[in-house]
């Protein structure tokens with residue numbers, strides 16, 4: 001049998017995994033400082049949640065969901081994104097009864113049946129934040145600052161913020177009509193996908209990658225000219241906060257994003273050097289989603305960062321901020337009684353909080369020393385017979401090569417002092 005991993009999935013090996021851990025630590029630290037608390041929802045949900053939440057005419061729902069009928073005859077879908085799940089949990093667990101806004105974050109795998117390529121996978125990980133229950137434009141801005149803080153903490157200095165407002169159902173409806181009318185007159189000049197979109201979801205035509213569609217769309221007035229007073233005011237306030245806080249951004253009237261639930265502000269952050277998959281995160285306001293999913297009408301805003309792609313961006317820009325992982329101690333022994341003593345010692349040192357390695361392969365002392373080098377151990381503790389008889393072990397500092405015999409019951413204390421000093 002030669003079973004390989006499914007297309008579009010990745011094995012994250014230990015060397016890579018420590019980079020993930022580094023990013024995850026930064027995420028937790030930033031969320032703590034911004035006051036967002038972690039929520040963990042199931043990996044799979046009832047299909048209906050995404051159909052209603054994301055929108056039935058979106059690419060995700062039409063083509064990309066991993067949907068199956070379970071043994072109880074229910075239609076189940078592996079979550080393709082986190083927002084609908086968090087909103088479902090917010091309603092189901094009555095988080096609205098607590099103080100608002102609910103400021104939540106999540107971290108975990110998402111699943112989309114996409115065409116795999118560099119930076120685009122079928123299982124990928126997202127970190128997302130959601131603030132539910134407030135219309136405050138500063139929250140929209142917080143959603144932009146928070147990922148920027150993360151990118152910076154990871155060493156990324158070059159990225160671009162694109163921002164737009166999609167209005168509310170009222171003003172967007174008027175814009176949809178304009179789009180349908182103006183685009184409809186040139187229907188046959190659009191790509192096949194856009195020809196279908198014009199009647200069903202004309203806003204999606206704005207961000208079609210086809211250059212012919214792009215130039216046709218350039219002639220259309222931007223959505224921001226159609227915003228109602230409330231949406232326009234809200235967007236102005238978002239912009240004012242961004243200016244006040246010195247955050248660079250680019251107004252992009254063609255930014256619509258792939259979910260139907262967005263209202264008012266939408267944004268995306270891109271990095272150079274990742275080709276077509278240059279978006280490392282995106283989000284926006286979704287003032288209608290809580291009600292759509294069965295809760296009371298209330299505003300909300302959120303954002304999601306693609307972690308796989310963030311790591312790819314760091315790799316491509318040769319950024320390595322990941323701390324080295326080195327063992328503290330390697331315990332070398334010669335088998336028999338020295339192994340027994342070494343095992344006891346190893347456990348004592350581990351209890352004291354040190355990373356301690358030991359030989360499990362009956363290697364020669366020379367091979368054990370090589371092993372210690374591979375772990376970059378700060379010290380090798382050699383448990384030899386004659387030293388043991390004297391109640392001692394030999395401690396070798398690997399950076400200087402200096403050796404010293406240390407009494408067994410003083411070893412923890414000795415290493416702690418050496419570490420400090």
Ligand code: AMP
Nearest residue numbers: 119120121124279280281282304306309
């Ligand atoms: P979205 O949920 O589509 O707004 O995506 C938010 C972020 O998740 C994107 O900016 C990407 O960084 C990442 N992302 C989305 N889809 C994929 C995918 N198929 N593979 C890897 N990362 C993805």
